[in-house]
Amino acid sequence: MKYVAEYRDPAWARRLSEEVARVVTRPWTLMEVCGGQTHSIVKHGVDAMLPTGIELIHGPGCPVCVTPVGLIDAALHIAAMPGVMFCSFGDMLRVPGTRGDLLSAKAAGAEVRIVYSPLDAVQLASRHPERQVVFFGVGFETTAPATALAVAQAASRGLTNFSLLVSHVRVPPAMEALLSTPGCRVQGFLAAGHVCAVMGTAEYESIAARHRVPIVVTGFEPVDLLRGVLCCVRQLESGRHEVENEYPRAVRDGGNEPAQGWMKEVFRVVSREWRGMGILPGSGLGLAEPYARFDALLRFGIRSEGASPETECSSGLILQGRLRPPECPAFGTRCTPEHPLGATMVSSEGACAAYHRYRRPKGRT
Amino acid sequence: MNEVLEMQCPVPIREYPQVLMAHGGGGRLMHALVERMFGVAFANPILDRRHDAAVLPASSHRLAFTTDSYVVRPLFFPGGDLGSLAIHGTVNDLVMSGARPQYLSAGFILEEGLPMEVLWRVVLSMRHAAAQSGVMIVTGDTKVVDAGAGDGLFINTTGLGLIEHSLTIDPRSVAVGDAVLISGDVGRHGMAVMAMREGLEFESAIESDSASVAEPVLAMVRAGMELHCLRDLTRGGLTASLNEIAEASSMSIRITEEAVPVRGDVSAACEILGLDVLQVACEGRFVAFVPEAEAERALAILKAHPVSAGAVRIGTVESKDGAEVVAQGVLGRDRVLPMPSGEQLPRIC
Incomplete structure (x- = not known):
């Protein structure tokens, strides 16, 4: 597969890892922001190719994982209402709320559908005028433009039976929050390549400058990741802290302007709760005033509970890179993909799911 | 294959374009469905006896015996359909013990309203797959459930195969x-x-x-x-x-x-x-x-x-x-x- 297979080339990967070993003179701690990168690292063993002292810690870049329990509960509440067709990406269906998940709501009779694009939900709304079609808009800046387009399309078609449960989040405020946490160990970031493909790199300049951390836009294949690490380590070793793009085949500095245009049209920046990290200012997207009528919480008169209840799940620490999945006492025993305590064990981008899938310790199921 | 595809759709379709509850009711309609659709498509000397049970010759070989139910949606997909799947799946389960697949049963659960033409296409596909796999469909069953109580068509097939070797494939x-x-x-x-x-x-x-x-x-x-x-x-x-x-x-x-x-x-x-x-x-x-x-x-x-x-x-x-x-x-x-x-x-x- 072009643009993928060549970036899994073992010889190229080995050369890069040797280069990192040549450049490095002391330990560095880097965070890969995106859960897709975490999965690739754990699957391919990229971390094991790095010299001792280079530590990769896993960041909060899993949109499913950071969705607060209160919003999942709101989703379950809406999905169970008569006449509602609740549409979501597949990832969300197994994420536990306070009581059950969307798959169990479906089993109990709710109409819950997996869609592959927010536009599919708009289509469903056109075809089923008798139903209230609700789309669970989850994701970072990567998926927000498609959701924005769906809302704009629903507006232009004059649909009154389409609404959006918004849980879109923005990456830079989360990076900012991590860096401002006392005891933060992150010395350099591998920024999420696909988020940057949409947003470009400008947002990261001030973070890099203020916190004096290198931020390297990085892709998802082993070679991409090693290029990101090498670039980051080179900066650290030479005392630089710049934004650099090591994923140029997907990311332009300015990002995807039309996509940004749709986001600006439909959304406004709001504060949002991240699971395990609390309410982060400016970290979410909500519907802009002209589109507020598509807000599912307003339409169904639901309040999303703010405070997430205490559970045994340590996903808050996992998402901040303060705990590694195998260090969690519940990992692989009381928390498994079949019986997850939290979203990090469910999502295809969750760090716990990555370790469980690829690094399951012997004797644990 | 062409001969099979061209087989004209039998009487039940011309008279009743959709499956009715009566097609599972044990009366004239069900009889017509069994005789003129399943009986025609799956004809073989054992099935043709129309007994309650198929009577099979005994053998000194070990037998492989398996069952599986097929519920795929959509019924037709590129490269196959529910009918061919229901034959291949059970045949392959038999073959996994090195058995030579011989006999299958076919149980149909039809949803009221299923287009008869869809059923006919599935049945023809089963006939073709069975012939290719060297198995006979020797007994069967038909039930009809109310519209909304099924997903169009479910098929169960059970298979018997002869183990003509002494290996323990396990x-x-x-x-x-x-x-x-x-x-x-x-x-x-x-x-x-x-x-x-x-x-x-x-x-x-x-x-x-x-x-x-x-x-x-x-x-x-x-x-x-x-x-x-x-x-x-x-x-x-x-x-x-x-x-x-x-x-x-x-x-x-x-x-x-x-x-x-x-x-x-x-x-x-x-x-x-x-x-x-x-x-x-x-x-x-x-x-x-x-x-x-x-x-x-x-x-x-x-x-x-x-x-x-x-x-x-x-x-x-x-x-x-x-x-x-x-x-x-x-x-x-x-x-x-x-x-x-x-x-x-x-x-x-």
Whole structure:
């Protein structure tokens, strides 16, 4: 597969890892922001190719994982209402709320559908005028433009039976929050390549400058990741802290302007709760005033509970890179993909799911 | 095949374009359906006796006996349909013990309102698949459920096969050093059905691998090959099948991920949807565990049959402890392939 297979080339990967070993003179701690990168690292063993002292810690870049329990509960509440067709990406269906998940709501009779694009939900709304079609808009800046387009399309078609449960989040405020946490160990970031493909790199300049951390836009294949690490380590070793793009085949500095245009049209920046990290200012997207009528919480008169209840799940620490999945006492025993305590064990981008899938310790199921 | 496709749709369709409750009611309509559709399409000397039970000749051979129910949606997908699937699936289960498939039963659960023409197409497809697999459909059953109480059409098939060899083809026969062979590329059935069901449009349609694997397996048996274990890949894909065998045999299995054949379009579709191709369903693929010394000969036999022309070796049975499946990845690093935890859900981004 072009643009993928060549970036899994073992010889190229080995050369890069040797280069990192040549450049490095002391330990560095880097965070890969995106859960897709975490999965690739754990699957391919990229971390094991790095010299001792280079530590990769896993960041909060899993949109499913950071969705607060209160919003999942709101989703379950809406999905169970008569006449509602609740549409979501597949990832969300197994994420536990306070009581059950969307798959169990479906089993109990709710109409819950997996869609592959927010536009599919708009289509469903056109075809089923008798139903209230609700789309669970989850994701970072990567998926927000498609959701924005769906809302704009629903507006232009004059649909009154389409609404959006918004849980879109923005990456830079989360990076900012991590860096401002006392005891933060992150010395350099591998920024999420696909988020940057949409947003470009400008947002990261001030973070890099203020916190004096290198931020390297990085892709998802082993070679991409090693290029990101090498670039980051080179900066650290030479005392630089710049934004650099090591994923140029997907990311332009300015990002995807039309996509940004749709986001600006439909959304406004709001504060949002991240699971395990609390309410982060400016970290979410909500519907802009002209589109507020598509807000599912307003339409169904639901309040999303703010405070997430205490559970045994340590996903808050996992998402901040303060705990590694195998260090969690519940990992692989009381928390498994079949019986997850939290979203990090469910999502295809969750760090716990990555370790469980690829690094399951012997004797644990 | 052409002769079959051209078989004119019998009376029930012309008179009743859709299935009615009465088609399962035991009266004239049901009789017409059984006689003029199933009876015509599946005709053979045993079925033609129209007994309550099929009377089969006894044999001194061991028997293989299996059952499976088929509930795929959509009913028709590129490369197959519910009818061919219901034959291939049960035939392949029989073949996995090295049995020669002989007799099938066919139980139909029809949903009221199912277009008769759809049923006819499925029945013709079963007839064709049965003939190709060398099996007779010797008994059956029809039930009709209220509209809304089914998903169009469910089929159950039960199969009997003769074991005409003395091997114990079973996970317990798996031995350290066995070569692990796969009969062809993986993931096509699962992606074909998913693309069709979800309306995903890829550049070209991915067609299911649904097929009977009786011929290559029986050819290996006839060649006197020392087959230790066979397992077809169905739900949960290669990962599930290998884990089942590792667990049942208490052996560890090591495969080389790159050796597993995957078509480019299937791999791209899985990449887009965030699915692990090693966990995607197949319906015409199996793994074979044979002694190292037999590996080359087994591959030669497999490759001589179109359904397994893409056979390759993917791994080796390693040690007696652990009972794990380990895959060596593209970068040469090992990772455990645990038993899939359930249905794979497509990801967000």
